[in-house]
Amino acid sequence: MNRDWLRCFINDAACVVALVVVGTRNHDTDTGLGGVSYVAAPFLIGLVVAQLMLLMPSHKQFSLMGGAATAAITVSVGMVLRNLAFNRGTALAFVIVATVFLLATMTGWRAFTMWRERRIAAAQK
Structure with missing residues (x-):
């Protein structure tokens, strides 16, 4: 497994979890681990x-287009599953x-990662 792929997956999963935690807190639903x-x-x-569909080379995983594609697929598949398999609403x-x-x-x-890496590279010159 590529370390860049794993880094992307972990950061993207953190984005999903952040969405859910904020949503469950705002709607006073189960904010425990199970909920x-x-x-x-x-x-x-x-x-x-999304990660399996895109299987991008590591330099593309960090691109803004890679992030947008990952977000679009994640939301699309997530909403379909939420409605059909989890029997939850998709207002x-x-x-x-x-x-x-x-x-x-x-x-x-x-974007932050690309900015930081450019600054580090510029400082090393």
Whole structure:
């Protein structure tokens, strides 16, 4: 397993968990491990599907386009699973919020990583 792939997966999974934790706290639902796990499961499965579908070389995983594609697939698969397999709601407002949040966070950490690596490279010259 490629370390860059694992780093992307862990950071993207943290984005999914952050979405779920914020959502469960705002809606006064089960914020325990069981509740968060149940809500996060379809999106984490969607993230695995996204990673397998994209299987990008490591330099593409860190691109903003890679983050946007990962977010789009994660939300799409997650919402379908949430509705069909987990029998949970997919209100339009939730779809929009989840899409915007995951797009911002999954591209955001990549943008920060690219910025930081450029600064480090410039400082070493």
